[in-house]
Amino acid sequence: MALSKSRFLAFGVAFALSGCSFASDALFPSLGGDEPAQTMSIPAAQSEYSSDPTVGPPPALGSTNFEPGKVTPGQPTGTFVGQKVNTFRNELRQLQESIRQRNNTLQTIRNQTIQDSQGYHETVAVINARLQVGTTPGNPVLHQRWAYAQNQLEAINTDISAMNQLATQVASDSAMAAYLMDSIRAAYGLSGAVEEDHLQLRVLEDEANQTTVLIERLLSELSQDIARQQTYVANERGNLNTLALGIKNGQLYGSSLGNQAAVRTSAAMPMGTLPAANIAGQRPLVVIRFDRPNVAYEQALYQAVSRAIERRPNASFDLVAVSAPGNNAGERALGVAASRRNAEQVLRSLTEMGLPADRIRMSGMASPTATSNEVHLYVR
Numbered sequence: 001m002a003l004s005k006s007r008f009l010a011f012g013v014a015f016a017l018s019g020c021s022f023a024s025d026a027l028f029p030s031l032g033g034d035e036p037a038q039t040m041s042i043p044a045a046q047s048e049y050s051s052d053p054t055v056g057p058p059p060a061l062g063s064t065n066f067e068p069g070k071v072t073p074g075q076p077t078g079t080f081v082g083q084k085v086n087t088f089r090n091e092l093r094q095l096q097e098s099i100r101q102r103n104n105t106l107q108t109i110r111n112q113t114i115q116d117s118q119g120y121h122e123t124v125a126v127i128n129a130r131l132q133v134g135t136t137p138g139n140p141v142l143h144q145r146w147a148y149a150q151n152q153l154e155a156i157n158t159d160i161s162a163m164n165q166l167a168t169q170v171a172s173d174s175a176m177a178a179y180l181m182d183s184i185r186a187a188y189g190l191s192g193a194v195e196e197d198h199l200q201l202r203v204l205e206d207e208a209n210q211t212t213v214l215i216e217r218l219l220s221e222l223s224q225d226i227a228r229q230q231t232y233v234a235n236e237r238g239n240l241n242t243l244a245l246g247i248k249n250g251q252l253y254g255s256s257l258g259n260q261a262a263v264r265t266s267a268a269m270p271m272g273t274l275p276a277a278n279i280a281g282q283r284p285l286v287v288i289r290f291d292r293p294n295v296a297y298e299q300a301l302y303q304a305v306s307r308a309i310e311r312r313p314n315a316s317f318d319l320v321a322v323s324a325p326g327n328n329a330g331e332r333a334l335g336v337a338a339s340r341r342n343a344e345q346v347l348r349s350l351t352e353m354g355l356p357a358d359r360i361r362m363s364g365m366a367s368p369t370a371t372s373n374e375v376h377l378y379v380r
Contacts, residue, residue: 058117059228061110062221066103068096068211074200081193085200088184092208095176099215102170106222109166113159113229120152120236127243128252137250146247150240157233163226170219177212184208238354245298245352253302253353275363279318284376290342291372298349301377305355308379318378319343319350321364324371332366339373340364346375 071093076082127145135142184205188198246253286304288297308315321343326332343362351357367374 058114058121059225059232061113061225061229064217064221066099066106066214066218068099068214069207071096071207072203074203075196077194077196077200079192079194079197081187081190081197082200084187084190085197085204088180088187088204088208091180092204092211095173095180096211098173099211099218102166102173102218105166106163106218109159109162110225112162113156116152116155116159120149120156123149123152124239124243127247131246131250131252135250138248139250142247146240146244149243153233153236153240156229160226160229160233163222163229167219167222167226170215170222174212174215174219177208177215181205181208181212241352242354245349249296249298251299253299276365278363279320279365279376279378282378284320285317285379286377288342288346288375288377289372290338290374297346298353301346301349302353305350305353305377312379316359316361316380317350317355318376318380319347319360319362320376320378321362322370322374322376323364323366324373325366325368335373336364336366339375342373343375346377 071089074085074089076086123145127142127149130139130142184201187193187201242253285308286301288295288301305317308317321336321339323332323335323339326335343364347357347360347362350360361380
């Protein structure tokens with residue numbers, strides 16, 4: 001990250017140049033308490049050098065071909081049990097034919113999902129490549145490509161809906177298979193059977209059991225595909241939101257912060273009168289000085305928060321609006337209102353980057369040493 005492009009100074013130390021730093025002890029203080037706090041610069045995340053940092057690889061789909069075997073033909077015995085065996089045999093054939101159709105549908109959906117995922121990744125990669133080399137804020141061509149990527153992601157969501165529908169059908173087949181197995185086993189207890197009837201029942205029971213196992217495997221693999229795809233689409237929606245922010249500002253960020261956050265813990269503070277900050281003895285992760293119009297802080301803010309979440313996935317944050325001292329009550333009131341607006345702007349940036357609002361707690365304070373209105377971000 002170039003210092004000339006940074007918008008804020010970091011971690012409670014006033015620097016002459018704008019930049020981004022990481023206070024390691026602010027996040028992970030020394031247990032001994034005697035070591036001085038260390039400040040280190042944050043290198044760009046490895047993903048930022050990738051041509052496609054906001055999109056992870058699509059989840060692997062199952063590859064099993066669920067092709068049922070054939071039903072062994074039998075000989076009529078002329079008994080009532082023999083007639084039941086023949087009925088069961090026909091029902092098993094119908095069930096297996098249904099499974100073949102489900103399997104064909106599954107393979108079709110998988111192929112379509114792979115094509116839709118590849119198309120989505122190609123579109124997003126083009127956007128990221130353009131942002132990586134630099135572009136104008138709000139580039140209309142990238143806006144169009146972003147909208148197209150959103151449509152492609154919805155196509156993947158449609159594929160998931162087709163999987164869910166197929167899973168419902170397979171579940172019905174599973175119930176039918178269980179009923180057929182119970183009926184076959186119950187037939188052993190019918191009177192009037194000959195040995196050939198029981199022999200054919202045993203063969204039929206084995207084949208029905210194999211079909212039942214195949215159905216259960218199909219349903220299990222299909223359920224895993226659905227779960228992985230749903231998580232993938234949810235993550236990519238967050239990544240698209242962050243990508244939209246990058247297009248708006250004409251610069252590349254990375255994957256959604258929401259995808260990096262493993263646990264949501266803290267409730268957001270109300271947006272009315274800000275409560276007093278309670279950060280005594282803490283060092284800020286980030287300090288943003290709003291000492292000029294259009295402060296460009298978002299890239300450095302993203303990197304600092306991303307690194308914090310990387311080290312502590314369940315971290316939550318205190319966002320503090322810091323107002324500068326004024327010469328009179330009127331100036332102080334104006335400063336408090338301006339610092340609150342600045343904090344709300346930073347909050348919007350963080351949520352657009354994908355950080356859940358319930359991970360951020362807002363508060364305010366006045367600082368006798370601040371030379372301009374500031375926004376501080378602390379890790380909890």
